[in-house]
Amino acid sequence: MSDNDFFAPPLFKPAEALVQLKRQLRDLKLSEQGSRYTEAGLAVVELGGGDTAIEVRLVKRPARTPEWTVHRLASSADVRRFVDHLKIQLARWRQDE
Template identity: 55%
Template sequence: MTTDDSGFAPPPFKPADALVQLKRGLRDLRALAERGDGFELKGARVIELAAGEAAIDAKLARRPSRQVPEWDRFTLASSADVRKFSDEVKKRLARWTEEER
């Protein structure tokens, strides 16, 4: 029996609820400060988030910059996408911290 035949479907993705959870997780990283619809690292904007009807639109800076940063754009349309985005944020934070040393 495959998982498709099991009759179980994942719960529908609710972008507004997922955004609340994502923001909570990002606040827990402590290095980031929430400002409006995004997060900053030492005063530099590094994340911008917006919930749409079907997905969360996210932008993650390639490098922290007090100027206008270069953004990588992500569309988070499932819980798996949100987890991958959170993992990517953690990787970049670790890299940025290491580069500061």
């Protein structure tokens, strides 16, 4: 083990991170329907797994036919950043209702 390995972040495990992300989405009061999470019957988030990253689609605005933005979460920091961004978006959407 070299000196540089000591400070290396742990390897990202997408399968474990996906389980945690699903739990966080449920904590945000989103309804789970397979790989899709909804609020008030409108799609908000879709999750997809991969070998090295989590593929996430987030709506620009909840609607019957939503426009999606794609996010690739390849580290734990990306997952935290996405959840923080989603919390802000949900607060805005809920305030507008």
